[in-house]
Amino acid sequence: MVENSPLDIEEIVRDSFDENETEQLAEKLDQLEPEEIAFALEAMPLEQRVGTWLTLEKEQQIAALTYMRVDARSNIFKQLETAQLHELVEEIDVDDLIELLDELPDAIYQYACSRLDQSEKRWLDQALTYDDEQCGRYADHDVLILSKNAKVRDAVRLFKKLTEDAEYQEALFVVDRTGRYVGLLQGIRLLGQPNHMPVVEFIDAEAPVVQGDMELDQGSDLVARSGYSALAVVDSEGKLLGRLSIGEALENVRRSLEGQFMHTAGLDEEEDLFAPIINSAKRRALWLGINLLTAFLAAWTIGLFEATLQQVVALAVLMPIVASMGGIAGSQTLTLIIRGLALGQITPQTYWTLMRKELGVGAINGVLWALVIAGITYLWFGDWIIATVISLAIVINICVAAFSGVVIPVWLEKMKIDPALSGSVILTTVTDVIGFFAFLGLGSLFLL
Template sequence: MSSKDSGNNVHTAQNAVLDALAKGKRKKLRKLARSMHPGKLASLLEALDSQQRQAVWQEVADEREQAVLRHLDPQLAALLQRDAEAVGSELDAGGEQVFTHTGNVREALAAGKLKRVGKVFRSMHPAKAAGLLEALPPDERSTVWQTLDTERAARVLVHLHEEVRAKLALEMDEDRLLTAARTLALDDLVDLIQALPTGPGRQLLLSMDEIKRQQLVAMLAYPEDSAGGLMNTDHISVRADIKAGSILRYLRLLEDLPDQTDKVMVVDRKNRYQGVLRLSRLVTTAADTKISEVMDTDFAALPVTMTSLEVARQFEDLDMLSAAVVNDEGELLGRITVDDVVDIIREDSERTLMNMAGLDDEADMFAPILTSTRRRSVWLGVNLITAFLAASVIGQFQASLEQIVALAVLMPIVASMGGIAGSQTLTLVIRGMALGQVETGNFRVLLVKEVGIAVLNGMLWATVIAALAIVWFGSWAIGGIIAMAICINLLCAALAGLSIPMILKRFGIDPALAGSMVLMAVTDVIGFSAFLGLATLILL
């Protein structure tokens, strides 16, 4: 082995490596390992203790492993190789399964097996890798992120939630981010730029070549949640007067078509949308048939200003795989594919769920504690206002409460039953509104139905609760009063559950976001005032 002839140079590098090791600078370590000659690296490895050696080895790029091993002491080489082979066989035996559990990944990371984790992440589908990354705490996430090569990192970025996407993109070197961005499809690139803060986003945009930049600027002009924000410009368009055979010859020249191509768009001389030619139709058409004879004209193109929720609804209703996007003049601008629509549907449902608890659906599960605290405290503050409103109602009846303490014991029951009944109506209406099925046209029918249910359930549960209250406190009067209060509150809850989302929507507020809080305020206030008010009237 040649550890003697390397002299000063090795020692400088060795010191740098030891320094990086001590400070835990993995990225620096990786750079050093990449720049050193395999022989020098091998002698360095031999000089380290076993723990340091393992740590440095984790940073050696896969393609350099063999070269380094050749320079190593055979015993040591065998030792390090065993580790590499173990990873190999794990990968063969369905490596993905082994690492789909966050726990395994974190264990491997804690044991310093970064190399192993990196390999598994690279063998995974980008979407799975993105999901797994999000499930890791921020520091471990960054560690794994550094092991991914640029192209793969780009593909993983696309699948991340917005907040995590921005954070990891900003963790990349400028060059690396730029290289990664260049490999992305236009619509994904638009998403990335929109996720980034203005400065870095602008920089990324400016670094693109002229043509791409112009396309990007055009796409960025459309709102993120519109057809324009969703579309891609990788469609293939043909003219209606061509024959099927010519199109097949033309497509063969392209060798491979863009992902998710199920149809080509048919346009006129001025690029105005005429219809579509499905590939499944093209392959069953004789070569001398004109496109105009086999194209579908009943697929309406989507206007570029259509909202993404309408786009999703259209895809769902018409079972489309892709659709053309046109401007006001009917000119073909791009196409939307079903994979993006699937994401919208998923995001939309996540948003409703998260908003109902006052959470941001794009937020990182592991956002810093201070950030999360600030975000969530807004919602708690709003709730505090409604809670003090309810408390002030109770405050009006302090005299009654002082005399009959049973009222204080029972009053939460009235409020809670109203809250649950109201939220059932509210949820039904929110879902119905999302499906476009609840509107002024059938409001009265729904009203009759919900009031009917409230009356029936009110009578049922008023009876049960009254009986329990009578047994508990031995007072028929209290039983009667709580029964009346329950009936009143369930009735008001139905009315509130029905009208609150309609009113919020009219004011342009998302019913899923504010609905349940407003409802709770109403059912609390009415529950407490009905129960305590009736008690004051009747008992005092």
């Protein structure tokens, strides 16, 4: 996320409500980077957002849209006339079109495609062979390409053509006559070298390569860790598709982390802050409904022991402790496993080692806190049987929580379901049901 001072954003949003501040607003926006403009636009209600966006130059409009959340820019498109959309995409480049194509109306997308030249159409066709979670879809075509038969002087000449606003262009991408990627050539390695030397002599053999079918998160992480400003993206035949720069990689990592955070609440990271009420209500209703079903399941479990609760009121008082301890223990394990899955650190070879480790942690913490809770319960109610029942339930629930915290995200991953989105809901249900069943079941066994 681009860092902006709250005062700057507050001033820009305030000016967007005042028609007399239109000129000053345009001047302020003109001083911002596209990602900063996008951030400011997302902080505005829809009417002010569209009006402010229309004051930008066309290049700024497109650049800001590419940095905005999907839902936010989709809401802008819905407010524009067909003629405005035609004008917007008349000179759009293929990389920006790929970023926006899912939100553009089909007729506008077809019109934009008709404006592309043959090379851009070929790039677009290549990109669309990959899905929207693969690196090949978003390979940047703004690359410096050089033949492997070229000399140092050819590389130097190519570097001299760079403009001041060129980003992450510290290296050339060397290809053979068929377009197959040969290697990466950093400009700094050419300093002081004779002009007649072949460039293949200076190729960096250690530079990693991003495969086009690689997951975007995985490719972005590879670039971020590589130490290079950009890496080549190649197809299954080794042909150069484009590059993935460090700027784009870090943006992808940020979006992924934001997505994981939003998913813990059952929300979409692409959701617009000022989305229409009905749209937001529909999105959130699903997980509220799922949560209601799980709550009824826990309530049904409690209802099985209604007679026990009527005779031993202390159990009703202590029930939340059992569920809470299991829930916290499980969420700790769940968070750890989800992070491990996201980073690719959990494999079939390490799964059972990790399971034993988490069960061991659960057993130790379960016994430790069971003793503490048993002591407090005895001082409170003066009954060793109740104290024993809750201590056993705590041990059982924390161990089950540790087991579930490992199994649930791994199982969801295999089912192609995002663990960050669904894991916490399922885990809470398991710890509540098992906790109540163990506690009230033991209570019925020992107290009645």
